[in-house]
Amino acid sequence: MSVSVRFRVWIEVGDRHVIGPGGYEILKAIDEVGSISGAARKLGMSYRFVWNYVDRMEKTLGVKLVDARKGGRGRGGAKLTPEGQALLKYYEEILEEMNQVASKWSQELTQRFRNLTSYDL
Template sequence: MVKIDDLEVKYKVWLAKDGKPVIGSGGASLLKAILETGSINAAANALGYSYSFAWTYLKKIEQRTGLKVVEKTRGGEEKGGATLTPEGKRLLELYLRAEEAVRKALENI
């Protein structure tokens, strides 16, 4: 028999636009990893994603929001890279604030 004290409250947070999901924990992890690594490929590898999956996810975010969230730089001697745009940073910050607010609210249960 399960004891009430053994139960946990679980939750998922995501941002949506017009009822369609835009970014959840996986997307936030991807944006954060791009911010930290300066590369979509390195971020994808660190998270165990394929580059194709990461690129498709980023394009979905941009299509659903109408915002450019990642700025890519071409290769050459420096091999190129990627950075979050100001909008991408704000999107990540909004997600992280929402997730923190939900987590804190549930601590009080």
């Protein structure tokens, strides 16, 4: 028997959602691809959805996360601002730490459940 501990991480400011798994994937895709439209295509999302998601994160935090350049095909693009890169890094650090905790507890509970099932109840 193998037990898995799973979790979802999101960051809030007050009671307002800033970033969770979806926002993380959006920022990461923008960072990798270099455009909002390219990130949207990569993630199978609409450009409008990605743009609005980023806009909501920026308004909630009060900082610019993505520097988008207008220009159309071949001339536009987007990159994360230093604040956007920092948010991505913070989220990744939280995920890494939470993955370590989840792994520890998965192993611990697997052993504990094995011990429970070895008894005749």
